[in-house]
Amino acid sequence: MRTSQVLIPTLREDPGEAETVSHRLMLRSGMIRKVAAGIYTYLPLGLRVLRKIEHIVREEMNRAGAQELLMPIASPAELWQETGRWGFYGKELFRFKDRHDRDFCLGPTHEEVITDLIRREVRSYRQLPLNCYQIQTKFRDEIRPRFGLMRGREFIMKDAYSFDRDEEGARLSYQKMYDAYNRIFTRCGLTFRPVEADTGLIGGTSSHEFMVLAETGEETIVYAQGGTYAANVERAEVRPPTESASEPLRPLRKVPTPGARTVEEVTTLLQTTPQRLVKTLLYTTPQETVAVLLRGDHQVNGIKLAKLLGVTDLELTPPEKVMAITHAPVGFAGPIGLSHTRIVADHAVKALRNIVVGANEGDAHYVDANWERDFSVEQFADLRNAQTGDPSPRGDGPLLIARGIEVGHVFMLGTKYSQAMGATFLDPQGRECPPVMGCYGIGIGRTAAAAIEQNHDAKGIIWPVPIAPFAIHLLPLHQSARVTEAARSLYHILTDAGVDVLWDDRDERAGVKFNDADLIGAPYQLVIGEKGLAQGTVELKERKTGTVKPLAPGEVLQQAKQRLDSGSAGA
């Protein structure tokens, strides 16, 4: 393709609206433009990347035995009412009425629609298993869209739904998708990791998220160094400590700690460590307020806590209410003398002796407090986030922390939707059974964004070969007939051989072309200038390393092919 004939409006300066690397570079390289918050137009360059990713996804989904179909983006309220999600989903579900005043929504996901189809069309176990997928635009009216394609309101997603005769079959379908996802992200040239994920409110037996590893990732994952265990920190189990402190109990004392509210302030003042302090956090649910005890250096895990309490709504108790309950400002709450409030504690607290806790009065803490002797705990549980150095729950080494971007999610659904919607088939014994379902998503645009987060430098994007909008950026540096002719000739040789070439045929200076090429990020640049041609060479330059290889024009095709093929290993 010629630059003069494609709309690639590159920006020299960073747009003010973008903070994140991928967002900035997508705007600057002319891949996307914003239409409204979280809603974007994909320009030719951006669309090419999406298509490349979609192509890989299609191939691997088909290979895994899934079949493509396409569901509507609008669906009637009735379907959502059947599963209760019309009421449950909240404002994220974009609702509207048609001219007859009937309720509709834009599909944020398609369990209802696909299950409706299956209940109509599938009668017999002989028709199962079945795995249907689509690549389609989804709409979720996100509370806060951000980071460009990373979290849009409108976004392109591959979603697949499997239907099986039984649990065993469903596990198999799940495994096939798990394997397919591994192949997909490998083929995309990404460094990623499947991690155990929280199953959320949907429940179910199994769920994995596919995380592209990147510093800027929104998710925190933990993994066993050298081992196999990896999980989203939301889910990662923390085992109770195996040993308790054995030092003798010292008498409880109250000490003044004026103005010391934070763990750091208190431990500094009392010359102790966060490991010997227990913080008391008050959480409020629709039913009650609960005190949660955690070791000073540990972070509460809201999901674990919500599960323990059996609620979905949970928030830190506001300061006025903390004052009412503890008779002290925030920062001085403690378990001693805290009446009428349930106290739960993380396992780690049980193992401690002679700890520092708040005194439930302003500017004072207790030291050498001890569980059982000085205060009671209703329940010990795993309530904290795993952190670096914690033992892996699988016993395969200490845990490390990394950041990741969730690009895919595979999920065992069980019969939640099939039962709710009365989808059944007849098994060999003639009994009516609900199919066991799974669902599997991949964010196409987010995968593109994640690829940029993972592959860029100060000058721009460095696309992995398999998803690059163009494999080679052809850069004639001069307007002379000789250079132009050499460019034309190489362009045709390469494109005829099936290589995606972007030919910068603009009348621009070398610097402009180089900078745009670096920004757009084709993995290779083919530089043609008078200087080289005088010696009978052109230059093949690798974007990632900057390595320049002088070549005779006749060698270019073979050399380029060789590099591009090795760059897309696994394809």
Add this chain to the structure above:
RNA sequence: CGGGGCGUAGCGCAGCCUGGUAGCGCACCUGCUUUGGGAGCAGGGUGUCGGAGGUUCAAAUCCUCUCGCCCCGACCA
């Protein structure tokens, strides 16, 4: 939804505090020169100062309301 911030030329910004002719850089158009990492000179066009009210002789600037967007937290591909 809570907290913070921003809306001024296509893009990036200054001007606002202390009211008085709307500016700078880039981009764009014309010409000449230049041409291997975002060229130089000369000339040129560019604005409902996000919107609506109000105060004032006078509002980009002060006040009120409103819309949009960005960033930080609870949701998710």
